[in-house]
Amino acid sequence: MLNRIILASKSKVRKEILDKNNIKSDVIPSNVDEDIVKNSLLKEKASPEIISKNLAELKANKVSLKKTDEIVLGADSVIDLNGELISKPETREEALTILKKLNGKSHFLISSVCLSKNGSMIWNYTDKASLTMKNFSNEELKNYLSKISDETLYAYNVYQIEGEGRNLFATIEGDEDTIMGLPVKKIKEYMESL
Numbered sequence: 001m002l003n004r005i006i007l008a009s010k011s012k013v014r015k016e017i018l019d020k021n022n023i024k025s026d027v028i029p030s031n032v033d034e035d036i037v038k039n040s041l042l043k044e045k046a047s048p049e050i051i052s053k054n055l056a057e058l059k060a061n062k063v064s065l066k067k068t069d070e071i072v073l074g075a076d077s078v079i080d081l082n083g084e085l086i087s088k089p090e091t092r093e094e095a096l097t098i099l100k101k102l103n104g105k106s107h108f109l110i111s112s113v114c115l116s117k118n119g120s121m122i123w124n125y126t127d128k129a130s131l132t133m134k135n136f137s138n139e140e141l142k143n144y145l146s147k148i149s150d151e152t153l154y155a156y157n158v159y160q161i162e163g164e165g166r167n168l169f170a171t172i173e174g175d176e177d178t179i180m181g182l183p184v185k186k187i188k189e190y191m192e193s194l
Helices: 012-020 034-043 048-066 092-102 138-146 150-155 164-168 184-193
Strands: 004-007 024-027 072-081 084-086 106-117 120-133 169-173
Touching: 004 012, 012 024, 034 048, 048 072, 048 084, 048 106, 048 120, 072 092, 084 092, 092 138, 092 150, 106 184, 120 184, 138 164, 164 169
Parallel strands: 004 024, 004 072
Antiparallel strands: 072 084, 072 106, 106 120, 120 169
16 A cells, blocks of 8 residues: 655645545645646637646646656646636635626536656546535625635635535535545545555
8 A cells, every 4th residue: 555645736725635534745836837738728628627637637747757756646626617617716806706607506626636656647536526506695705705814715716615615505516525626535545556
């Protein structure tokens, strides 16, 4: 069984999920320019799922080229609203725009993970969760955002499912770890098989 990996992400949430599941990890952010990759793939009409998979693989491969003979975990999460890719907000205004788009609708949260060694993918997995947001007024959405710190907002996308964000949803179907950005059960299964 493999018991130590490198996490190619500066996501505190992903690190916490690994720690909680007794997977030892060193953090080495990939520093991939996600916007360039996303824009290129969107021009090719790639689906949000393909974009998520590609970014997870790119992050893992980039770090594993430098850290040869070690297993590197790359991860990426996106929102798929009827085929439209929604990325993490960079400002509070963007966060409000995203919440207005999701308001009263169902969407998928897609999380992809990839394990790489020596610059090549050795395993990957993508999971989807379905979330349906309740209907809120613009004031209620602004009020929700005012309760969330910047760090939380930019780390967890627009909703923090294990906190205040759970109240945004009428229904949540899927794995909670997937929604938080790391389908850890499948990672553990694969690591145990090694």
